Amino acid sequence: MITKQSVIGFIGTGVMGKSMARNLQKEGFPLHVYTRTKEKAAELIEHGAVWKNSVQELAASSDVIITMVGYPQDVEEVYFGEAGILENAKEHTYVIDMTTSKPSLAVDIYRKAKEKNIFALDAPVSGGDIGAKNGTLAIMVGGDEDVFQRMMPIFEVLGENIRLQGGAGSGQHTKLANQITIASNMIGVCEAIVYAKKAGLNPEKVLESISTGAAGSFSLSKLGPRMLKGDFAPGFYVKHFIKDMTIALESAKEMGLSTPGLELSLRLYKELAEKGEADSGTQALIKLFE
Structure with missing residues (x-):
């Protein structure tokens, strides 16, 4: 006890x-x-x-x-x-x-x-x-x-x-499903912020509107504002996200699954790490889009 x-x-x-x-x-x-x-x-x-x-x-x-x-x-x-x-x-x-x-x-x-x-x-x-x-x-x-x-x-x-x-092992499989979800979502958050800026909108107001709707997510509401502030301190390291996605991709392949969103996100994060951002927070992905 x-x-x-x-x-x-x-x-x-x-x-x-x-x-x-x-x-x-x-x-x-x-x-x-x-x-x-x-x-x-x-x-x-x-x-x-x-x-x-x-x-x-x-x-x-x-x-x-x-x-x-x-x-x-x-x-x-x-x-x-x-x-x-x-x-x-x-x-x-x-x-x-x-x-x-x-x-x-x-x-x-x-x-x-x-x-x-x-x-x-x-x-x-x-x-x-x-x-x-x-x-x-x-x-x-x-x-x-x-x-x-x-x-x-x-x-x-x-x-x-x-x-x-x-x-x-079930806890680990569940976490990998979590990381697969985040992988594609982070790309969407970055693209949305860049789109808002290019459209001449105030990106902070855009986040306020879309964070509580159908697009809502932790990445959008918590990491989106960090992206706008240029705050790339690690809440979760890029290098560790790459590790997680690599494990998830290997596990998916073992089960015969196709995960194109995961594959794209992993490729982009590896590119980000190669640019010296391995110890930054995952929100640093925005740097590839701006």
Whole structure:
């Protein structure tokens, strides 16, 4: 049973991970942290988080372990091997990977965890830096129903729209569907803003009108204004969106699906990254259209 005395180990304190971990701190959970760059965890440590010098050390001292890292290879690195989570966590520990990663990798983690009497969920999120800060993330979960229910006190601190989608890997598949939706939408937002400017309209007023209609979306209402202000700070990195779209495209091809919108968006974002924008926010796509 999860209580406010349950120690949460958090691995990965980047743009979103740091805010998610901070919200757990504010809720009163004891927090242990590890990340490759200790400076990124400085604020959490200042507020009482206990720094651990390795994945191995964190895993051995935590009741629940949450990972929010960058790429599938990072997930593999922290979960597998002699120094990884699964070899060092205690029996009956809960592990929750909230990274957007490969569904097949989520299944591998689940199976290996089960062999060691460890409970695993894949639970990627959507909502960007704003959702992470406000605790309003959409959380898409794959795994066992009883484990999902036991983790609800933690999920409810981090998000609002929290749904179990099915067995292991289902959370990742759902997140990929989310990214496929955003991919084409971002192109539309950029084209709409450029069109409004070329037509001699005030683009801010245009966004005010169309954001609440049938065209409404997070990208339009939250990222559109950032585009107009020239604010390209990352709420979600271009490089990470490329990673997500690449995984989604590979998964779609494995299922025999054609995803032309996704393919176009991936090509444009790769072009954007080649122009030096890999560490910008996804809203920087507007630069290709202006």
